[in-house]
Amino acid sequence: MLARKGFRYAREVLLAPLYLRAVDELGSSVRTNGRPRIENFGRMTIGSGTLLRSVNVPVELATGVGGVLEIGENVRLNYGVSIGAMKSIRIGDRVRIGPYVMLIDTEFHDAYDREKMPPPRPIVIEDDVWIAAKAAVMPGVTIGRGSIVGTSSVVTADVPAFSVVAGIPARVVRRLDPDRFVQAPRAG
Numbered sequence: 506m507l508a509r510k511g512f513r514y515a516r517e518v519l520l521a522p523l524y525l526r527a528v529d530e531l532g533s534s535v536r537t538n539g540r541p542r543i544e545n546f547g548r549m550t551i552g553s554g555t556l557l558r559s560v561n562v563p564v565e566l567a568t569g570v571g572g573v574l575e576i577g578e579n580v581r582l583n584y585g586v587s588i589g590a591m592k593s594i595r596i597g598d599r600v601r602i603g604p605y606v607m608l609i610d611t612e613f614h615d616a617y618d619r620e621k622m623p624p625p626r627p628i629v630i631e632d633d634v635w636i637a638a639k640a641a642v643m644p645g646v647t648i649g650r651g652s653i654v655g656t657s658s659v660v661t662a663d664v665p666a667f668s669v670v671a672g673i674p675a676r677v678v679r680r681l682d683p684d685r686f687v688q689a690p691r692a693g
Contacts, residue, residue, distance in 0.1 A: 513538075517556070525551065528566075532578060539563065539584070547572035547590065552598065554579040561585070562605075572610075572625075577632070592625035597632035597650070608642045631666065633686075640675075651686050 517536035525531055527543040532553030539559030543549070547568035551557075555576055557564045562585035568574050569591035576582075577598035585605040588594060592610050596602075611625035626645030630636070634648050637656040648654065648664040655671030655678070664670050667681040 521557075525557075541566060544568070546570045547574070549574045551576045552578035552580065555581070557582045558584050565589075569625075583638075590625075590628075591622075593627035594630075595628070596630045597634065599633050600630055601635045603636060603638035603640070603656075605639045606636050606641070610644045612644060651681060651683065653681075 514536070517538050518534055521535045521537045522531060524537045524540050525535065525543060527545045528549045528551055529545070530550040532551060532555065534554050535551055536556045537559065538556065541557045541559045541564040544567040547570060549566060549568055555578065558581070564582045564584065565587040566574060567589045572590040573593045574588060574590040575595045577596055577600065579598055580596055580600045582602050583604045586602050587607045589609045594608055594610055608628055610628050612623055628642055628644065629647040631648060631650040633651045636642070636654040639657045640654045640660065642648065642660045646660050646663060648660065649666030649668065651667045652664050653669045654660055654664070654675060655669065658671050658675040659673045660670065661674040664675070665677065667683045667686065668677045669679040669681065670676060671678050
């Protein structure tokens with residue numbers, strides 16, 4: 506059993522540079538479980554120890570012309586995650602993103618004029634955030650350190666650090682005690 510896990514880990518590390526060859530900067534020990542979809546017309550960086558898990562549905566990472574996508578260290582992107590950076594999306598260290606989560610920094614078309622694209626607004630996901638399955642993070646949002654976004658939530662406004670948000674639109678439902686916060690261990 507342990508040998509099988511070791512083999513799978515080694516395969517994930519060895520295939521990552523091949524599957525992520527369109528990424529501009531790739532940290533050490535980045536892993537891919539399955540093959541993600543990458544469209545990079547801007548700049549894309551992925552930090553050390555990050556895992557893209559594309560087993561059922563591929564992780565999709567896209568940047569538009571001049572767009573920047575920065576993914577920190579020891580991040581976990583689960584299957585079906587879709588990230589579209591036309592301007593800027595920055596994901597901090599030790600962030601966990603559940604299945605089918607969507608992060609977009611533009612709404613891609615105006616509500617009244619489908620030919621007109623509204624200006625993108627940056628998204629920032631600070632360190633140690635957990636975004637649960639099927640959540641959507643909309644343009645211009647910052648999610649503060651140590652926060653949790655509930656399942657199927659739509660985040661349309663900034664989330665204070667150490668908060669739990671849920672709903673459509675997402676609202677703060679609980680505050681977390683920063684003194685009790687335990688940072689995830691760094692991979693070594």
